[in-house]
Amino acid sequence: MKDYIYDNNNSWIVLDIIEQIHLNSSYLSEIDGATGDGDHGVNMDKGFMLAKEKIPLDSNFTEALKILGRTLVMDIGGSMGPIYGTFFSKLSRTLKSKEEIDKYLFLDALKNANQGLLDLAGAKVGDKTLIDTLYPAILSYENAINNNLTFYQCLYEMKQGAKSGMESTKDMVAKIGRASRLGERSKGYLDAGATSCFIILDTMANSIQKELAK
Amino acid sequence: MKDYIYDNNNSWIVLDIIEQIHLNSSYLSEIDGATGDGDHGVNMDKGFMLAKEKIPLDSNFTEALKILGRTLVMDIGGSMGPIYGTFFSKLSRTLKSKEEIDKYLFLDALKNANQGLLDLAGAKVGDKTLIDTLYPAILSYENAINNNLTFYQCLYEMKQGAKSGMESTKDMVAKIGRASRLGERSKGYLDAGATSCFIILDTMANSIQKELAK
Amino acid sequence: MQRIINNPNLVVEDMLKGYEKSHSDIIHSDENNPRVIISNSVKEKKKVGIITGGGSGHEPAFLGYCGRNMVDAVAVGEIFSSPTAKSFYDCIRAVDQGMGVACLYGNYAGDNMNVKMAIELAEDDEIEVKTVVANDDVASAPKNEIDKRRGVAGEIFMWKVGGAKSNMGATLDEVIKTTQKAINNTRSIGVGLSPCTIPANGKPNFMIEPGTMEFGIGHHGEPGISVKKLSTAKDIASNMVEIIYNDSLFENGDEVSVLISGLGSTPLMEQYILFDEVAKILEEKNITIYKAYIGNYFTSLEMNGLTLTIMKLDEELKECLDMPVDTVGFK
Amino acid sequence: MQRIINNPNLVVEDMLKGYEKSHSDIIHSDENNPRVIISNSVKEKKKVGIITGGGSGHEPAFLGYCGRNMVDAVAVGEIFSSPTAKSFYDCIRAVDQGMGVACLYGNYAGDNMNVKMAIELAEDDEIEVKTVVANDDVASAPKNEIDKRRGVAGEIFMWKVGGAKSNMGATLDEVIKTTQKAINNTRSIGVGLSPCTIPANGKPNFMIEPGTMEFGIGHHGEPGISVKKLSTAKDIASNMVEIIYNDSLFENGDEVSVLISGLGSTPLMEQYILFDEVAKILEEKNITIYKAYIGNYFTSLEMNGLTLTIMKLDEELKECLDMPVDTVGFK
Numbered sequence A, B: 001m002k003d004y005i006y007d008n009n010n011s012w013i014v015l016d017i018i019e020q021i022h023l024n025s026s027y028l029s030e031i032d033g034a035t036g037d038g039d040h041g042v043n044m045d046k047g048f049m050l051a052k053e054k055i056p057l058d059s060n061f062t063e064a065l066k067i068l069g070r071t072l073v074m075d076i077g078g079s080m081g082p083i084y085g086t087f088f089s090k091l092s093r094t095l096k097s098k099e100e101i102d103k104y105l106f107l108d109a110l111k112n113a114n115q116g117l118l119d120l121a122g123a124k125v126g127d128k129t130l131i132d133t134l135y136p137a138i139l140s141y142e143n144a145i146n147n148n149l150t151f152y153q154c155l156y157e158m159k160q161g162a163k164s165g166m167e168s169t170k171d172m173v174a175k176i177g178r179a180s181r182l183g184e185r186s187k188g189y190l191d192a193g194a195t196s197c198f199i200i201l202d203t204m205a206n207s208i209q210k211e212l213a214k
Numbered sequence C, D: 001m002q003r004i005i006n007n008p009n010l011v012v013e014d015m016l017k018g019y020e021k022s023h024s025d026i027i028h029s030d031e032n033n034p035r036v037i038i039s040n041s042v043k044e045k046k047k048v049g050i051i052t053g054g055g056s057g058h059e060p061a062f063l064g065y066c067g068r069n070m071v072d073a074v075a076v077g078e079i080f081s082s083p084t085a086k087s088f089y090d091c092i093r094a095v096d097q098g099m100g101v102a103c104l105y106g107n108y109a110g111d112n113m114n115v116k117m118a119i120e121l122a123e124d125d126e127i128e129v130k131t132v133v134a135n136d137d138v139a140s141a142p143k144n145e146i147d148k149r150r151g152v153a154g155e156i157f158m159w160k161v162g163g164a165k166s167n168m169g170a171t172l173d174e175v176i177k178t179t180q181k182a183i184n185n186t187r188s189i190g191v192g193l194s195p196c197t198i199p200a201n202g203k204p205n206f207m208i209e210p211g212t213m214e215f216g217i218g219h220h221g222e223p224g225i226s227v228k229k230l231s232t233a234k235d236i237a238s239n240m241v242e243i244i245y246n247d248s249l250f251e252n253g254d255e256v257s258v259l260i261s262g263l264g265s266t267p268l269m270e271q272y273i274l275f276d277e278v279a280k281i282l283e284e285k286n287i288t289i290y291k292a293y294i295g296n297y298f299t300s301l302e303m304n305g306l307t308l309t310i311m312k313l314d315e316e317l318k319e320c321l322d323m324p325v326d327t328v329g330f331k
């Protein structure tokens, strides 16, 4: 098994993410409906499907990330547009510095994306947002690197971190965004953004793992 | 016992009517609330109390009727203002032709008032309005005259007619005014205007009877 | 009842106080009768006086249409209840300048009676008063009983045209003739999606089942033609235009003005959505929209629903519509 | 959900179609972006461009304030959701004439982010963009965190002043300075009596118990300062004025403009009743009302409730308020 993937010709990883968001869009809206305005799936689907049209099948992974990021920033508005848009754009910008993407470069990319997001959106861990998925996912990934695990294994750890991060939002009281309207009553429900963020990270990890195993 | 009353100095008969409307105003609004907009008592009370201020204590019966009629026409608006206003104005106009009011003159007055009302308001017997009280009341009064009963007895018959007229509205379906909104569902409730009309006729009859008995 | 009021029996008084204070640049109330709202432009030029009046709860109607080049004086009634004969009479007196007065109002029993009595009073003062009685609501009676139809939002076109015509210097007869033409050329239809509550009553006096709508509802909740399943804006628009069209007034090639009025709690967004559908249908029928008005022009407290009004235009009516006015409710 | 719509996910698209058709005398949409509404008066004289944007569901805000002497272009978002960065960017491009663009919008996370990104895009085109961010809602954060406060109906005064200033020929810095003064001089407070439902969601996402009100509620149902017993208009007015007054801006002798906006289903009648009480309190405090605006100026779909906005005036702000405009929502 390789311990890196090529940037070249790997836009399918991004298309996988788009596919999963599309398949889960009703589910995401349903979760958002419990504490928010029930449109998270619709918002995400709109932007991701728009990007799909624009991504050439055999383009680079980072090129596809860039198109997705730009489409989200430009075309979905709300908070999700700039937030996920920035996330994917920053990923792209870091990853495209090399032709081979190894576990260290991927860590840098995740960290830069996370920082871009924190600068822009101002949510903190514990606010019951997608940050609560992203932050523990990166932490688990970094721990795995520090323990000298392989890229494949690091991605496995990232998925675990993302999952428990997402699940942790169930017991949180929303402090930001629409769900904060409910205060204590927001407890007991997953956060919609945390869930979509899990789907994104989980799918990306799975696809990279597939590529590593080729 | 006399078989006529004087016009002179008998404004108290009108003041009695005003008093009874005032005392029953909540009840009238309550009935109106069941099928209409719940303001019949308020509407009536406003106009009648305004008239009370303007009626000198020792004035004539017909003068008081005229003031009441004019006040209602001028100052309460809606349908009740013109309808009851016309009713009392027409009563006044017929009755003031003589100084002594006997049972025949009173019949003329009732008939003229009734005609004025029909010309103006366009409601028919059976529409579930105050006409359903007024019409049988006049009919009973006229029958009593035809049977050669005394003024006092004729008034008793009028009260009976008014009462059963009012009660007949309970089984009617409203065809006019606000309650017609309910169609069949207006059944089972007294009509508010029919009830206020009963109070007016009943009180007027009682007071004239008192005067006759003096 | 979720309401921002003081005494529910004094809502009209309280509203009028706020109205006068906030619009003293446009209107004032009669010195002796707070239920009479008079345009500040009254008598600033010699012309036929234009008055109207009706129950409250329809704001901005009726008082919002009082102002330069539209209505000169408005008689204000209790909620959903005709103004007094005296208020109509005071309006007549406030606006007459010897050229007569046009009283342009809606076809309701109470208003008919009170206007009739006010006119009798004015006769004693030798003021000539003529009337136009709006009967634009196609849902309220069949065409062969057109005189029984109620007036609804079409009254706004009636006032606009009457006010303009009078300001062009027309005689009373001319004002009446043109205004009558305006209302003869106007048809309206309403739909109700949820009821309203009169403050002094405290509960809605009718119900509309969720998922249904009352097609043809009146401005005070008078029963509609039928209770229908609540469908799409496209369907609703098509039903509304159809019933107006079936009244055999409008034809291929006509030029019209369209007015959509929310009844109270229907968001503007939905009014525009409905308008888009109406415009598409009219285009198909080769009817041109000269002007469109969309908003809460004639309400029924917080009722959910709207009315659609269409007026067939000719050059004279267009000229009247185009005249600028200075009122609270219309521009 | 009792609504007159077609596809609940396309309400904004459908509304915009109707809006454009009915107001083509005042506005048009961008050739390539239907979510950008542009005043027909754009570029008719050389001046600083004025843009804004925000979520839909607040009609007539934001697009109703687009027109001559007010806002030159408006970016239109989904219901209660910020417009895209691209739409803000397209607005900037549509109005720039080399004198720069003032983007005057409300303080919400999404809008802040999207405007920020649009400005970055405009930098590449060498268009200078400066912003004023409305934060008039006193209920949304304490005074020492004034930058966290949300923008609500005070945005209308911001647009009015910014639009007027730019039309007087001011530079970008001057426009920004005066507009910032306008919003610094403005305070608002809202009360909610019943919730609203986003069409695509289908159910209200919060509840207000009958007999209570949410004092300090935001324009999208953001939680208020406290849930209070629903009391009289007099009490509500006094609580509203007091919280604004406690922000230590207004003083004895001030001249102000007052704007009361219904949030959707609150009848005009109640808005005037509240205004009357507000006017009485201000009079007691020796504050003079220069101009008052009452009506559904900035709504939240069919929410029941209203906002009170007060702006402290000086000669410059009065001159700006007085400039006539030609928009759908304001006159």
Ligand SMILES: Nc1ncnc2c1ncn2[C@@H]1O[C@H](COP(=O)(O)OP(=O)(O)O)[C@@H](O)[C@H]1O
Binding pocket: A032, A036, A037, A038, A039, A040, A041, A043, A044, A078, A079, A080, A083, A121, A122, A123, A128, A129, A130, A131, A176, A177, A178, A191, A192, A193, A194, D080, D081, D109
């Ligand atoms: N400032 C923020 N930073 C990070 N995430 C946020 C922020 N505000 C909201 N979110 C996320 O956005 C999600 C909701 O997204 P979505 O439903 O698409 O937008 P909206 O709330 O405008 O309807 C929430 O579940 C939360 O995770």
Ligand SMILES: Nc1ncnc2c1ncn2[C@@H]1O[C@H](COP(=O)(O)OP(=O)(O)O)[C@@H](O)[C@H]1O
Binding pocket: B032, B036, B037, B038, B039, B040, B041, B043, B044, B078, B079, B080, B083, B121, B122, B123, B128, B129, B130, B131, B176, B177, B178, B191, B192, B193, B194, C080, C081, C109
């Ligand atoms: N055209 C009419 N002719 C006779 N009586 C009428 C007519 N319309 C309504 N009424 C009477 O009016 C009564 C209601 O009066 P009220 O409640 O004071 O007025 P509103 O219906 O305007 O609220 C009804 O109960 C009915 O008896």
Ligand SMILES: [Mg+2]
Binding pocket: A032, A036, A037, A038, A039, A040, A178
């Ligand atoms: Mg959402």
Ligand SMILES: [Mg+2]
Binding pocket: B032, B036, B037, B038, B039, B040, B178
């Ligand atoms: Mg009643």
Ligand SMILES: [Mg+2]
Binding pocket: B037, B039, B078, C079, C080, C081
């Ligand atoms: Mg009534």
Ligand SMILES: [Mg+2]
Binding pocket: A037, A039, A078, D079, D080, D081
């Ligand atoms: Mg949303």
